[in-house]
Amino acid sequence: xxxxxxxxxxxxxxxxxxxxxxxxxxxxxxxxxxxxxxxxxxxxxxxxxxxxxxxxxxxxxxxxxxxxxxxxxxxxxxxxxxxxxxxxxxxxxxxxxxxxxxxxxxxxxxxxxxxxxxxxxxxxxxxxxxxxxxxxxxxxxxxxxxxxxxxxxxxxxxxxxxxxxxxxxxxxxxxxxxxxxxxxxxxxxxxxxxxxxxxxxxxxxxxxxxxxxxxxxxxxxxxxxxxxxxxxxxxxxxxxxxxxxxxxxxxxxxxxxxxxxxxxxxxxxxxxxxxxxxxxxxxxxxxxxxxxxxxxxxxxxxxxxxxxxxxxxxxxxxxxxxx
Numbered sequence: 001x002x003x004x005x006x007x008x009x010x011x012x013x014x015x016x017x018x019x020x021x022x023x024x025x026x027x028x029x030x031x032x033x034x035x036x037x038x039x040x041x042x043x044x045x046x047x048x049x050x051x052x053x054x055x056x057x058x059x060x061x062x063x064x065x066x067x068x069x070x071x072x073x074x075x076x077x078x079x080x081x082x083x084x085x086x087x088x089x090x091x092x093x094x095x096x097x098x099x100x101x102x103x104x105x106x107x108x109x110x111x112x113x114x115x116x117x118x119x120x121x122x123x124x125x126x127x128x129x130x131x132x133x134x135x136x137x138x139x140x141x142x143x144x145x146x147x148x149x150x151x152x153x154x155x156x157x158x159x160x161x162x163x164x165x166x167x168x169x170x171x172x173x174x175x176x177x178x179x180x181x182x183x184x185x186x187x188x189x190x191x192x193x194x195x196x197x198x199x200x201x202x203x204x205x206x207x208x209x210x211x212x213x214x215x216x217x218x219x220x221x222x223x224x225x226x227x228x229x230x231x232x233x234x235x236x237x238x239x240x241x242x243x244x245x246x247x248x249x250x251x252x253x254x255x256x257x258x259x260x261x262x263x264x265x266x267x268x269x270x271x272x273x274x275x276x277x278x279x280x281x282x283x284x285x286x287x288x289x290x291x292x293x294x295x296x297x298x299x300x301x302x303x304x305x306x307x308x309x310x311x312x313x314x315x316x317x318x319x320x321x322x323x
Contacts, residue, residue: 001098002026003213004072006054007079008047009035011159012103015206016076018043023210028070030054038163058085064092071096074213078103083135090139094149099216100140101209104155106198106225106279108134115196116231116282119223127273137223144221152212152219154205154286157227157279160301161202162308165315169238171197171274174267175315178306181238182245182317188252190259193235195275200227201296201304211290224286228298231280240299244306245317 008017008029014037020027021043033051037044050070057063067075067089075097080086086102093100107130109122125134133155140151160166168177170189180187208226212219232240235251242249260268286292296304309315 001073001213002028002071003074003076004028004030004067004070006030006067006075006077008076009037010078011038011161011164011202012078012156012205012209014038014161014163015203016078016209017041017047019206019210020213021046023214025213028072030067038161054079054085058088061088064089068092068096073097074099074101076101076103076209076213080136081129082132083139086136086139090143090149090151094143097149099150099152099213099220101152101154101212101219102136102140103209104133104137104153104223105130106155106157106227106281107277108137108155109277109279109281111276112196112278112280115280117225117280118282119225119285141221141223150216150220152221153223154208154212154226155224156205156208157198157200157225157281158274159202159205160199160305162304164305165309166199166302166305167197167274169234169241170267170271171195171234172267172270174263174270178241178315179317181242181247181249184242184247184250186250186252187238188254188259188262189234189238190254190256190271191234191275192253193233193238193251195234195278196231196280197234197237197274197298198227198231198279198281199298199301200294201301204228204294204296207295208286208290208292211286211292215290218289222285222289224290224292225281225283226286226292227279227281227283228294228296228301229283230298232298234275237299241302241306244303
């Protein structure tokens with residue numbers, strides 16, 4: 001099949017595009033041209049690259065026709081962030097494309113209530129990003145249910161892998177958290193440390209997209225959580241990271257006010273947004289309908305990312321201490 005991937009040069013596309021080529025598909029990657037895959041693969045030589053500014057072309061209404069002009073059998077959209085953008089794409093591709101697969105987010109769910117959370121036990125989202133992702137998922141389901149195009153939405157957790165900093169034990173991207181744990185310093189954490197985060201390796205997300213392509217009938221009209229086999233609590237995550245460096249984690253519970261005073265506004269917001277939700281999701285539906293079986297656990301995924309960052313001089317900790 002001819003598969004058009006929108007935004008295939010990022011975290012997911014780094015692993016997804018080579019997978020699709022190896023499966024025998026003709027792949028076209030629509031990209032802004034400002035980034036490259038995080039890992040080299042010979043399959044990229046067989047991929048047609050199309051440069052486009054989606055934001056600008058969405059604004060002037062030309063982007064959906066650009067996609068349709070490529071005459072795809074399947075469209076995988078990794079960078080859709082508004083219901084308006086999704087709706088325009090659906091309207092233009094209806095009757096011309098066999099399957100539209102959108103990348104959502106576990107943030108389409110609000111604060112965890114029943115854990116692990118399934119696609120049926122989610123709470124309403126909050127925050128514009130999560131609200132838009134849920135609106136997109138509902139648009140897709142309604143399109144298929146009404147007899148229109150086959151659609152699917154996949155909702156990854158905290159996507160991690162070699163090449164970028166993962167969400168850390170405090171639910172943020174503060175590099176000093178890793179340094180504190182690596183050197184045996186005291187890590188001040190907001191709350192009791194029972195809050196959770198739920199990672200997923202980028203290649204496991206890519207696996208899920210490939211499975212959705214392969215199992216169109218089972219995937220049509222459905223939405224799926226795509227995460228690692230298990231979430232991590234803040235306390236358990238921090239303790240494991242310290243152990244990688246031969247240390248025992250020294251953790252101090254503090255109030256959110258105290259935490260905010262000791263870090264930057266950016267990192268405090270990141271921590272609150274992640275830990276307030278405390279995601280912990282089930283992948284049973286994806287396993288049952290698509291055969292999704294994540295190959296990487298949360299800790300394994302994060303360790304791979306941390307090792308890459310250290311090896312490439314992007315995280316200032318002693319490489320020799322890493323387990």
